[in-house]
Amino acid sequence: MSLLHPVAPVAEPPLPRSAGADPASTPGYQLIRRNGAVTPFDPAKIALALTKAFLAVEGSSAAASRRVHAIVADLTAQIVAGLTRRADAGRTFHIEDVQDQVELALMRGEHHKVARAYVLYREERARERAAARVGATAPPVTGELRLRLASGALVPLDEVRLAAVIGEATAGLADVSSDAILAETRRNLYDGISVDELGLAPILAARTLIEREPNYARVSARLLLDRLRREALSFLAGRPDQATQAEMAERYGDYFRAYLARGIDEERIDPELARFDIERIAEALLPERDLQFDYLGLQTLYDRYFLHARGTRFELPQAFFMRVAMGLALREVDREARAIEFYRLLSSFDFMASTPTLFNSGTPRAQLASCFLTTVADDLDGIFKAIKDNALLAKYSGGLGNDWTRVRGLGAHIRGTNGESQGVVPFLKVANDTAIAVNQGGKRKGAVCAYLETWHIDIEEFLDLRKNTGDDRRRTHDMNTANWVPDLFMQRIEQDGPWTLFSPDETPDLHDLYGPAFKTAYEGYEAKAARGELKVFKQLRAVDLWRRMLTLLFETGHPWVTFKDPCNIRSPQSHVGVVHSSNLCTEITLNTSADEVAVCNLGSVNLLAHVTPDGLDHQRLARTVKTALRMLDNVIDINFYTIPEARRSNLRHRPVGLGIMGFQDALHALRLPYGSDAAIRFADESMEAISFHTISASVDLAAERGRYPSFEGSLWSKGILPIDSIELLAEGRGGLDLDRSTTLDWEGLRARVTTIGMRHSNTMAIAPTATISNICGVSQSIEPAYQNLFVKSNMSGDFTVVNAFLVRDLKSRGLWDEVMVSDLKYYDGSVGQIDRIPDDLKALYATAFEIDASWLIEAAARRQKWIDQAQSLNLYVANPSGRKLDETYRLAWKRGLKTTYYLRSRSATHVEKSTLKGTDGKLNAVSAVVSAAPISVPESEFGKACVLDDPDCEACQ
Template sequence: MTISAQRSFETGEPGASVLPGQLRVIKRNGTLVPYTDDKIAIAITKAFLAVEGNVAADSRRVYEQVALLTAAVGNTFKRRMPSGGTVHIEEIQDQVELALMRSGEQKVARAYVIYREERARLRDAGVAKPHPTLTVTMGDGTRMPLDLGRLEGLVASACEGLTGVEPGDIIEETLRNLYDGVKESDLVTTMVMCARVHIEQEPNYTYVTARLLMDQLRSEALSFLGLAEHATYEEMSELYPQALPVYLKKGVELELLDPALLTAFDLAKIADALKPSGDQQFTYLGLQTLYDRYFLHHRDVRFELPQLFFMRVAMGLAMNEKDREARAIEFYNLLSSFDYMASTPTLFNAGTLRPQLSSCYLTTVPDDLYGIYGAIRDNAMLSKWAGGLGNDWTPVRALGAYIKGTNGKSQGVVPFLKVANDTAVAVNQGGKRKGAVCAYLETWHLDIEEFLELRKNTGDDRRRTHDMNTANWVPDLFMQRVFEDGDWTLFSPSDCPDLHDLYGAEFAARYTEYERLAAEGKHRLFKKMKAQDIWRKMLSMLFETGHPWITFKDVCNLRSPQQHVGVVHSSNLCTEITLNTSKDEIAVCNLGSINLVNHVTPAGLDTAKLERTVKTAVRMLDNVIDINYYAVEQARNSNLRHRPVGLGIMGFQDALYVLNVPYSSDAAVAFADTSMEAVSYHAINASCELAKERGSYSTFEGSLWSQGIMPLDSLQKVIEARGGKFIEVDQSSTLDWDSLRQKVMSQGMRNSNVMAIAPTATISNICGVSQSIEPTYQNLYVKSNLSGEFTVVNPYLVNALKARGLWDAVMVNDLKYYDGSVQNIDRIPDDLKALFATAFEVEPRWMVDAASRRQKWIDQAQSLNLYISHASGKKLDITYRMAWYRGLKTTYYLRAIGATATEKSTISDGALNAVKAVVQETPAEFAEAAPVPLACSIDNPDCEACQ
């Protein structure tokens, strides 16, 4: 039986009035609350679930039995006290137990009895029990004996319901690490530290650690709100509803929250929907991340708790809804269950005075001094409110180009990029995380060679941008020249400005014409070279510095639903957004992600639940557009005109574990296809339904949507543009797309774009799942981010090894020794080696193939990191050619690792074989790259592009 089953008897409406003649319940703390049948029904239902599993929830027999038992318990007291009266909680529980026995439900009754005994033991453990020698220094400087009973109760409660954890070990280690006079604030910290060291042996200790940390958070927040000095998890059933109005009022007083949160909602109804049990599902990393980076604070005191946080976000997103309370509760349930998570800016700012809820902004920088510095000013304003930036710099004239106004020569793009880089450092997203910007340049730009070197650590530092991301915006014609070993000509955009807005066959024709004019001497400023020489340098710099990323211009435009009103000139900070930009429009991406693992069972995808989640998520994302605070007017114009959103996924690797499918398999590629098809289908349908309710976006007519061209259909445009060559993409489908096409054409779309897969690193940490579409980085490692260092162990691997009797201390040592890899551990069976292969053990082709299957369903793009072990020029060449050949729109970080090994210093001596030294052989193509074998560290705490 679950903890919430028993607690259902012990909760009531705080402050609720008791009517004359009404039956009342005396709780253990002496308070009186009204007797209600629904709490009895919930507790009995959960008792059945504890015995029969989740199948009981759908059983008609169980439903009917619960109703009969609930009525039987209620009638017993109504017969005894027809005029009303009081009854103790223990009497109610006795009657529930008796009713279960009389009905013949012996197994359920037995589970209930055992649970009652366990709860009594926990309450006894919480009784004050002064330690004989240790004292604690309180906040006012006084000393009190250490309350050993409370310490034992906290640890016992933190371990409740978790297998493989030992409360006694934590208590013993905590006492061993305490000293006489320890500060009260350090007491829970010590317990947290003593619990977290066990995570590598047993993943469930991450929940123990989080629950102990939660006690510290409760004390901090509730003390600040004046509600309680300390509170147990069980007491939060009463305290959460009390805390909500107090917390909102405090936030408004401190000018952190929108006063409308206090006046626009029925707070009693909202408070009643809070679910304290949600606090129990956090991992240590997830809860610490929320505390450090998301919770509202005043003078470094966090006064926001997890369920208050999720409800604040939900209320902020429901502000403009007609039935605000119902929608806020619907949004809250989705967020607090981790079925869906909004993007970081939405979590930061929803419900605040400046609700900047959008994730990224895309701008085009014009070719004049006023426009250039205007774009840099826009960068600063957008970054201030936690927006990531993608800048299209292609229009800016190249080094040596003529400046008519001064009769001089241009210094090119690079000096301005240096200014943009330093602006991102100076304006650091409201002081919450580093400013982040990515500069894009087309491959025909005359400054492209210097652009490729911007992230190098050598050379003139005045022409380097160490803090800014960079990306190539590559036309198809260039890739064809690479394949055919042809020539490539670089131009200044001041001489051929129309190339910037052309793509496909029109670009190829015009570019070829400019080449002809240059050959005839009609262009002075150009450079002709082998396409493969540029390609080789692109890959070399990508290997050495992790930049520039490789993104593909033509496929982004040919498949854009909005090609009738503009051109996609770049992607965003993380390469998943493909929206139009111009001097009048700054594109805005509004992001959120479905937690895919919460929508699968071992039998497959739960399509019914997925449909419900997607429908609510799209509504939340559409609300962002109207509620959003816009620091720049061009962003408001663009967002309200086209209303794009980007619904993505995370937890893809977790879903594969549940399905028992290795990442490196045809089955995984097929699942990537079918799961994304389902997300796409339901997302498009949800936007179509919103159009019926709220109206279509203003530029719907003329879009691909209005022509009945779905994302899958737009692939044909790419095939035609490439002449049937240089592309190989699966075009199969399983759902009824014909009906949806007709519906969209007749009913419209609320949003110009609906899907994009973002990196999700931080929100995945919150939810405790693998980020985005990534394979597992390592099965055991230490993750570093701005919240500190956290031991991460793959719980699916641990559970699989436990099931086969293979999980022990030696296995932990083995995993450390082999850097989290299972491939060289002989006693692990081959099927588990395949299932738990890590990112660098998955061949890149599987990532590309899976991404290709997803991309056919997505109207925008996906942040696709590529992991390549023992990187060589040949491997990179094959991988990135394949990415283009498979129809991908963009790629993201290259994570390359060399064949080197380090001495192991944290394992038991003598238990393992010696490490064989391996020397990295640097490919001749990458001679410059030798000093930096790891292009971008996945654990880099300063890497905000993927946080």
């Protein structure tokens, strides 16, 4: 049967040969036809049918044929990639799924005439099949379906268990139907189906229904859990084994004991965990918490976090959380009690540790820290040591921030060879390639951010590093970059004054100076340059450089804009060093030097779990923060350090970074639009509470375990808390327009800090939480909602995401139906243009690009006054212009923000407006492509600055 209907007969041209169209590229895949027959999947038939359809619609001239062949090769590759993208997605496709992908590819490619003819043809054929079935005699029953075991043996398919598992997955969830899932599952069954395919079929069936009812995401997760249980239990038993959720509730303890022993044997688990009281630990497991995942969260854990041996997962969710908890409790006095306390917090989703901690806690190589910051020296030994350190730190999943400002610039004198330096850029190329080669132990792409101060002579070349044009040897396509901007530069912009670039070998003290001292020294070097006493310098208008910075940020997404002076003036540790850069995600602001590599250990509070209709639950928040900070403190002592400079720094200062996630969800729960004064007040109130409880918890730990070694002389020791250090910045700038109000007992806490001390030099930082928020099923970090219905892409695949709060409200008003789903698809997940949605809901569910960026900055400024580090603050600008970007980033500086992160701007959005019945994440009805390249600039020149939910983007992982 042809996949596409050729409108008129044409001569068959040679088939296009491409990776996607080559039958050899899809060995072993099969096609399920409508009658249940199974035949080999042949991509060449897709290419042939597409070619016939195009030539029939557009003509068969030689010119048309050449153009059609190129189009068809690309479309076929897309279709096959869409079908085969996921390695675990089974090896069979239903004929309807293939046709859905064909229709989707035609719509994406804007081949509207062919697509329209194809849609009409499908509808016509469906009517013909329906008519043929009327009055037809039912086909004779040929026997029950059979299941093919791994051994090759065929056994009857247990449809009773299949129905039971689906029924169990839907139990207790509103507005879901086990019958609908079972019917869709049966459509994809065939005689001889494999065990893996049978496990996958109901998952895919449930996924197609998520866009209509968010609870199907829970159902999909529970069905995936059944598949995971079979995989893990069979591995541990050495034979096929499986259990329903109800059966597993009785078996979890026995499973955990076997899991722990096997994990140690496989050298995946630290043998020290076997010395715990395993009976006590096993009894504390809560099997019912396996049921709280959404599909995206559990699939992410399955693909990237759960321990496996030879590709087989043997770690179930509660074993995973307990393994992490036990690893963090190794040095506690009552290890079992603390492990259970940590486990209960993690498995409740009230708090989640960072990805490196989840990856490695309780394993033989417990590298648990998230971020590392280094300063690169100005000599070959120092430069290549820094690159080697990057490799060692990245190997175990650390994100890196490198300060390159000390390295002399292009044209500077090299005394040893009497030659001239090639500047910073060639070494950045090496650092870029190292990050790709050492890809965080094979778990995710290596990630590093290079920082350079705005006065460095190489700053203009630095701005161009991410461009797709020019000498590729002076480009770093995979490295993040950031500007480290002094206040003086921003002041020169305000004054439309000059700005002078220097080489740091001639101005070495600028690197360590900030505030008034930097201004004095900088102006002194400007005078020396004017007198001809410096060899390498360049003067230009500050505004011109600023415009170029914003232009490249707009066109390439880099370098980010971060501010040197507030990071240093407000640093609690200014008495022992200088903050020379931030980290990979711009939320860490710690000192670095030749002998200290800064380390930060991260975790995030789920804000949604700590709000009630009446506001923040302070009692629950205090409990969460106290336990969370103890876990982060333990990371410092347990951590596996790959270089001595990191160990020295971390044990001396003991910094941690407690952050938040689920901020947008909390606003939804409280009925507060993100773009409102009420939301800004909540940002202030919630961060004040977290700051208060975090600092208090650090004092408690100092009383129990002692102050951090470099406490004396710090701002803490002087009674200057983060809420007080904002005044230091205001004094240095001559004023700061920012609300300073407080509501809690800061005088009492200040007295405790100065009397007892602090356990940590730094305590708070708001990280992106892209992956751990997925695990917990909440919105990312402090981000506004991207869309209310969209497809999220990450390393685990594509996932339909629906705003459950919106669906709940629409249901309550009788507005949730198929038409509303279609409207959300059409309007890119936005409710703003859907007439029948009331205005109050339009305000509450406004998406990121519908909220002016100034609201994001104002909310961030209120948070920043409470935080001793910084925030990963993405800025969304729907219709960027030079003026808008200038206003946005100047406002960020004026409000005292320390850093900004990605610029998210939208130049082109493509949403599939086809009539697909559902979306399983691959046959998606909503697929947004968002970039920061202006429409008038060809992508081949500038590329995509920031594609939301990019599987290769650190912020999206």
